[in-house]
Amino acid sequence: MTSALRFEIDQRCHSTGARAGRVHTVHGTFDTPAFMPVGTRGTIKGLTPDQIEATGTQILLNNAYHLMLRPGADLVGRRGGVHEFMRWHRPILTDSGGYQAFSMADINDIDDDGVTFRSIIDGARIRLTPERAIEVQNELGADIIMAFDDCPPSVDSANDPAARNGPARRIPPIRSKRKEGDHAVRRRLAHERTVRWLQRCRAAHRRPAEQSLFGIVQGGLDLELRAEAVEAICNIELPGYAIGGVAVGEGPDLIGRVVEFTAPRMPADKPRYLMGVGYERDIVRAVRAGVDMFDCVLPTRNGRSATAFTRYGRLQLRNASHREDDSVLEAGCPCYTCVNGFSRAYLRHLFLAGEMLGPILVSLHNIQHFQRLMLDIRRAIREDAWSWLMSAWPVTSPDSESGQLDAGSPTTP
Amino acid sequence: MTSALRFEIDQRCHSTGARAGRVHTVHGTFDTPAFMPVGTRGTIKGLTPDQIEATGTQILLNNAYHLMLRPGADLVGRRGGVHEFMRWHRPILTDSGGYQAFSMADINDIDDDGVTFRSIIDGARIRLTPERAIEVQNELGADIIMAFDDCPPSVDSANDPAARNGPARRIPPIRSKRKEGDHAVRRRLAHERTVRWLQRCRAAHRRPAEQSLFGIVQGGLDLELRAEAVEAICNIELPGYAIGGVAVGEGPDLIGRVVEFTAPRMPADKPRYLMGVGYERDIVRAVRAGVDMFDCVLPTRNGRSATAFTRYGRLQLRNASHREDDSVLEAGCPCYTCVNGFSRAYLRHLFLAGEMLGPILVSLHNIQHFQRLMLDIRRAIREDAWSWLMSAWPVTSPDSESGQLDAGSPTTP
Numbered sequence: 001m002t003s004a005l006r007f008e009i010d011q012r013c014h015s016t017g018a019r020a021g022r023v024h025t026v027h028g029t030f031d032t033p034a035f036m037p038v039g040t041r042g043t044i045k046g047l048t049p050d051q052i053e054a055t056g057t058q059i060l061l062n063n064a065y066h067l068m069l070r071p072g073a074d075l076v077g078r079r080g081g082v083h084e085f086m087r088w089h090r091p092i093l094t095d096s097g098g099y100q101a102f103s104m105a106d107i108n109d110i111d112d113d114g115v116t117f118r119s120i121i122d123g124a125r126i127r128l129t130p131e132r133a134i135e136v137q138n139e140l141g142a143d144i145i146m147a148f149d150d151c152p153p154s155v156d157s158a159n160d161p162a163a164r165n166g167p168a169r170r171i172p173p174i175r176s177k178r179k180e181g182d183h184a185v186r187r188r189l190a191h192e193r194t195v196r197w198l199q200r201c202r203a204a205h206r207r208p209a210e211q212s213l214f215g216i217v218q219g220g221l222d223l224e225l226r227a228e229a230v231e232a233i234c235n236i237e238l239p240g241y242a243i244g245g246v247a248v249g250e251g252p253d254l255i256g257r258v259v260e261f262t263a264p265r266m267p268a269d270k271p272r273y274l275m276g277v278g279y280e281r282d283i284v285r286a287v288r289a290g291v292d293m294f295d296c297v298l299p300t301r302n303g304r305s306a307t308a309f310t311r312y313g314r315l316q317l318r319n320a321s322h323r324e325d326d327s328v329l330e331a332g333c334p335c336y337t338c339v340n341g342f343s344r345a346y347l348r349h350l351f352l353a354g355e356m357l358g359p360i361l362v363s364l365h366n367i368q369h370f371q372r373l374m375l376d377i378r379r380a381i382r383e384d385a386w387s388w389l390m391s392a393w394p395v396t397s398p399d400s401e402s403g404q405l406d407a408g409s410p411t412t413p
Numbered sequence: 414m415t416s417a418l419r420f421e422i423d424q425r426c427h428s429t430g431a432r433a434g435r436v437h438t439v440h441g442t443f444d445t446p447a448f449m450p451v452g453t454r455g456t457i458k459g460l461t462p463d464q465i466e467a468t469g470t471q472i473l474l475n476n477a478y479h480l481m482l483r484p485g486a487d488l489v490g491r492r493g494g495v496h497e498f499m500r501w502h503r504p505i506l507t508d509s510g511g512y513q514a515f516s517m518a519d520i521n522d523i524d525d526d527g528v529t530f531r532s533i534i535d536g537a538r539i540r541l542t543p544e545r546a547i548e549v550q551n552e553l554g555a556d557i558i559m560a561f562d563d564c565p566p567s568v569d570s571a572n573d574p575a576a577r578n579g580p581a582r583r584i585p586p587i588r589s590k591r592k593e594g595d596h597a598v599r600r601r602l603a604h605e606r607t608v609r610w611l612q613r614c615r616a617a618h619r620r621p622a623e624q625s626l627f628g629i630v631q632g633g634l635d636l637e638l639r640a641e642a643v644e645a646i647c648n649i650e651l652p653g654y655a656i657g658g659v660a661v662g663e664g665p666d667l668i669g670r671v672v673e674f675t676a677p678r679m680p681a682d683k684p685r686y687l688m689g690v691g692y693e694r695d696i697v698r699a700v701r702a703g704v705d706m707f708d709c710v711l712p713t714r715n716g717r718s719a720t721a722f723t724r725y726g727r728l729q730l731r732n733a734s735h736r737e738d739d740s741v742l743e744a745g746c747p748c749y750t751c752v753n754g755f756s757r758a759y760l761r762h763l764f765l766a767g768e769m770l771g772p773i774l775v776s777l778h779n780i781q782h783f784q785r786l787m788l789d790i791r792r793a794i795r796e797d798a799w800s801w802l803m804s805a806w807p808v809t810s811p812d813s814e815s816g817q818l819d820a821g822s823p824t825t826p
Contacts, residue, residue: 041762041766041768042759042762042763043763043768043770045768045769045770046459046769046770046773047770048464048749048753048770048773048774049753050749050753051461066766070762070765070766071736071758071761071762071765075736075737075758078737079737079739079756079758079759085756085758085759085762086759087753087754087755087759323484323488324488324491324492326492336461336463340461340462340463340500341500342500343492343498345484345488345492345498346455346492346498346499346500348484349454349455349483349484349498350456352483352484353454353479353483355454355456355458356458356459356769356772356773357456357458357459357460357461359769360459360461360769360773361461
């Protein structure tokens, strides 16, 4: 199979599994380790492409599921694909829609051929199979496309506060040992189906010279199953591989353990993508385990709910403590919002008044926060400078609370 | 009184009352005739200051009423004023809050001293007098501030479809001759009160070296009262004067007649500002009558409701005709949205999906549409080229329908 993707590793860390390099695609290059902000419906909410580019973003993610339902992947295809449609001319990755089909649809019937669910827009019955998921992504035309896999629930996230910041999922809580036994059976079935479906995805892919299909290693928290999944999935020759089914509510330590087990077993010469992760320290830990790519809704979703990321923790801008706070979100931050001197007092006013500019300015800052972290991570890899990284970014330290900051935080000049 | 404002007229039109020039303020200069987009609560909805500047905007308007209620004019004053607060370093004009106090408040008691109304935010009783309105505007610190006047209803706008695009007002319809007689008495009282209040505003103004107070000529559609108002208001020495109480639902011809009567009677060496107007042909007609400044919510309010302005009329982007329309809003338009090739199909998708980026991209286009019109109006004044203007901007022609365009409009390339 001709690949549309070339992965160069410049530097391997001496003390960890981390590596720094770049991925070349038809729409240009992105540096790794890379962070992809999420543009669900063909737009990162409220941001123009030039604003996104100014945050240091080199690749972004779109959800095939949402674009398939509206305006339709065929319509986007006739417009020349999703790059042309949204006027973002750098690399794009689309997920397969499987995750949303399994987690967001109220009704879904899963069988060996695929999944049937109801559209969240108009309730219409939609059928998604490996072939159809690839057809949709071939129409959208992203540079990296994802395999359609069977995604069973991994843990009880319904009662886990950590899950609130993760992707939206409606998973019934695990209530008994027997239920957990059922889950183990379900996960094994999902694993075997995912391998069969990956073969079908690969066979259905019609644009391998332009678009690179990544397989997804599932297996939940079951490390034995993860080992089997790595073996089976990575045995199928593809330009890259992802770790799926983490960061769905299991907490940072479990994320870290699964990733540290799984990533080093994946091919060393292919990009490794950890789906849906995450907070700063989760990213640093995964990079040290050898992960190259990340996506997460945190900077934009938190931006819309008035939470700003800083190196020292998160600020909730609705708090009364910011009422007359003339400081910027983070002194020295090169983002549009901080460079142009928008104060916490002004941002608080925008959120209290329900003004769109609040989410916009904080999303810009938050995305840039993650892109700056990736820059410093790449430097830490080149210079084997992890203790420097953790002192420059206290929030990445394993013992950091990573929580809300009080007034008078160290980010106040 | 020392004035913070200097008005230069470069060119007077040979065939009309129009003039082109510029106004110098403490925060810089703007060319006249000028169009001011409206940033109600210290933000033009969804747009960053650099995006606003890129539309050609040189001065914008904020509503003292809204900022007074939230976050409070004193709080903005302690931040260094509204320029510092919203990070817009060019000229700003604030209205006095009178218009909103009279039109938006559910309960208002008017007496010779001022008006009491309930806050739209928390129902608190708020007292606004000429002195308080000026104090609020002194705290906000805009370059041009407006007199606090008594604004009676001018016509029955409740049943007029044209009023729907005008500012929000709740005015009881005129139901009888007797009621109209009452209105005439009310308007005369309002006029006399407005003159007394202007004297009080002028006396209360504490920052005349930085902020220029404009008086407002009221009088509704009663030309005799307008003549008296011009005489009385413009007899009070001020850096500029406005025409108020038009474009509240009376339709373009009445707007035009009132403006053509009033503007030429106002001092020729001071800027003349027509408040709340309007559509393209209303602006051109008023410029020809000698008006120098305009503000209107049309480009942003219409932008948020998916209506794009073009030289040939307005496009409603939700229409199915734009579903697969790859053309930009207007071929040749230099706005961010058109230059970067965002298609009508993409914009329609954004509106149907409820995505913020739709209002943002169309507001940018619409503001630039009005700023380009002002550029061409200034050229028409310099070159006495009104027929050129009306052929370049069919929408400004007095017999233009100025309405919605069908698919396959002349703006399609």
